[in-house]
Amino acid sequence: MLANNIRRASAILSRQRKTLNLAKRCLSSKTSASSSSSTPDAKVSKDNSSNNANAAPKYTAPRGLPTRHSRHHKPTVAPADVLDASSQKIIASMPGTLFCKSCRHDFLCQILFHLIDDIRRVFLPLDEHSFDFIQSHLVLFFVSPTVYLTTPRTFINPKWKNTNKPSTNVMLFNKK
Amino acid sequence: MEEYEQALNECHALQQKVEYLLRGYSALLPGSMVDIASDSEEKTSTSGNSDGADEIIGKMMKLLDRMEQEGKTYVELRSKFRSQLARVSDNANSNANADSNEDAGVPIDENTSINAWKMNSLIANFGAPPGPTSTMYDLILDAIAVTVTTPSSKTPLSLLQSSRELHAKAAERYELDAKAGTEGLNPSSCPTPATFNAVIRAATIGTEDEEIRDTAIENGFYAFNTIYHHSVVHRNSSTYKYILDMIGAHFPPGEMRGNIVAGIWEKAVQDKVVDLTVFEAMRKVGSAQHGELFDGWWKSVQGQFEKDGNGHGFPIVWGKNKKLRRFDKRFDTY
Numbered sequence: 001m002l003a004n005n006i007r008r009a010s011a012i013l014s015r016q017r018k019t020l021n022l023a024k025r026c027l028s029s030k031t032s033a034s035s036s037s038s039t040p041d042a043k044v045s046k047d048n049s050s051n052n053a054n055a056a057p058k059y060t061a062p063r064g065l066p067t068r069h070s071r072h073h074k075p076t077v078a079p080a081d082v083l084d085a086s087s088q089k090i091i092a093s094m095p096g097t098l099f100c101k102s103c104r105h106d107f108l109c110q111i112l113f114h115l116i117d118d119i120r121r122v123f124l125p126l127d128e129h130s131f132d133f134i135q136s137h138l139v140l141f142f143v144s145p146t147v148y149l150t151t152p153r154t155f156i157n158p159k160w161k162n163t164n165k166p167s168t169n170v171m172l173f174n175k176k
Numbered sequence: 177m178e179e180y181e182q183a184l185n186e187c188h189a190l191q192q193k194v195e196y197l198l199r200g201y202s203a204l205l206p207g208s209m210v211d212i213a214s215d216s217e218e219k220t221s222t223s224g225n226s227d228g229a230d231e232i233i234g235k236m237m238k239l240l241d242r243m244e245q246e247g248k249t250y251v252e253l254r255s256k257f258r259s260q261l262a263r264v265s266d267n268a269n270s271n272a273n274a275d276s277n278e279d280a281g282v283p284i285d286e287n288t289s290i291n292a293w294k295m296n297s298l299i300a301n302f303g304a305p306p307g308p309t310s311t312m313y314d315l316i317l318d319a320i321a322v323t324v325t326t327p328s329s330k331t332p333l334s335l336l337q338s339s340r341e342l343h344a345k346a347a348e349r350y351e352l353d354a355k356a357g358t359e360g361l362n363p364s365s366c367p368t369p370a371t372f373n374a375v376i377r378a379a380t381i382g383t384e385d386e387e388i389r390d391t392a393i394e395n396g397f398y399a400f401n402t403i404y405h406h407s408v409v410h411r412n413s414s415t416y417k418y419i420l421d422m423i424g425a426h427f428p429p430g431e432m433r434g435n436i437v438a439g440i441w442e443k444a445v446q447d448k449v450v451d452l453t454v455f456e457a458m459r460k461v462g463s464a465q466h467g468e469l470f471d472g473w474w475k476s477v478q479g480q481f482e483k484d485g486n487g488h489g490f491p492i493v494w495g496k497n498k499k500l501r502r503f504d505k506r507f508d509t510y
Binding site for chain 2: 084091096
């Protein structure tokens with residue numbers, strides 16, 4: 001039954017396509033007949049448009065790196081003179097810093113660094129654990145983890161290399 | 177899933193940048209995918225670099241390594257962050273019950289092992305680390321295949337070994353995604369026919385060194401086996417062309433080679449990918465003496481061939497998938 005229905009449906013569809021094609025052919029013959037009378041004008045307009053296209057200023061400024069692409073277009077290729085410098089820039093960057101979200105992300109990073117620096121000046125002479133606790137939670141809960149964990153820890157706490165302890169969060173919670 | 181999508185979004189710009197650079201390096205190698213596809217104007221703009229092919233491949237691999245490192249770092253950091261959050265919530269729960277049984281604390285070793293297990297499971301269940309794409313692997317594998325098969329290659333053995341490693345990494349990424357159930361989200365982790373065919377193409381190297389020959393044979397059959405059992409990628413005309421070339425380059429003529437080659441031809445017929453390139457490769461291999469049985473069979477098959485005929489004289493169904501399964505429908509390279 002199902003197979004028969006499918007066959008019937010396909011037959012109907014093919015008939016409809018044929019009628020559509022016929023209609024298209026009729027329309028195209030009409031339009032070609034009407035356009036044949038106005039060919040000189042059309043030629044003039046075509047010439048004008050081609051002249052305009054030639055007169056349009058060509059983009060000479062280098063475009064940014066391509067981020068929009070299509071399967072139907074040829075992918076862009078980097079010119080040889082920028083290859084080494086660009087790839088060296090990527091290779092030499094610090095791990096964890098290449099996947100960035102936006103400029104807002106960098107801006108937040110800068111604010112955070114300044115804030116932590118201020119907190120360090122106030123809290124660190126008084127109580128190291130409190131400072132550690134504040135800075136870790138501040139960064140952990142308000143900014144993305146990538147920022148926190150890829151921030152140079154020496155900037156936040158210069159002594160972190162010497163401390164071979166479990167995470168400060170755990171210590172503080174256990175103490176309570 | 178949302179986290180995974182976010183990771184892919186974050187790394188997208190960098191992926192495009194690295195692919196753009198890798199295409200630039202690939203364009204410097206004559207005969208590579210990008211070189212074939214590029215126009216003469218583009219070729220003149222990309223011909224300023226004077227590095228050797230091996231150095232260019234080294235630079236491409238460094239870029240890919242950096243991408244892999246970045247992806248691993250991302251996954252590690254995410255797992256650390258998640259495990260820290262879990263630890264905070266665990267501690268909060270345990271502190272609530274701390275007053276009732278203070279002495280019944282869990283030993284430190286057990287805690288650390290649980291945390292390590294959590295970390296491992298977070299890393300394993302994330303899927304393929306974001307960053308590298310199958311296009312990057314394909315470009316490098318193609319560059320290796322193009323370089324190794326030329327006689328000017330300085331380090332063919334190490335290139336063959338790295339070709340195998342890269343291929344394994346590309347296949348592993350898809351497996352990781354399939355394991356985590358994210359393969360639908362990340363199509364760039366799925367290998368392509370070029371990922372397999374480039375390894376087989378590199379194995380067609382003509383050499384007299386036994387070590388290089390053995391590595392090439394191993395690589396060729398390894399890639400053929402993996403594509404044969406792959407759930408997504410299917411064999412195409414180039415797969416059979418290169419495997420026939422590889423057999424012709426490394427196996428001495430005889431009954432054994434005849435049997436293998438006949439088997440491969442039958443598989444190509446079954447896959448419906450027989451085209452002119454496969455026939456030419458088969459004719460090249462089959463021209464030598466392989467015993468009475470093979471020679472008689474091949475003579476009868478070869479007799480059907482017509483250069484200008486529809487389907488080249490063979491049943492049209494034999495070449496039904498020859499264009500459908502190509503890596504790029506415009507080129508028959510992969």
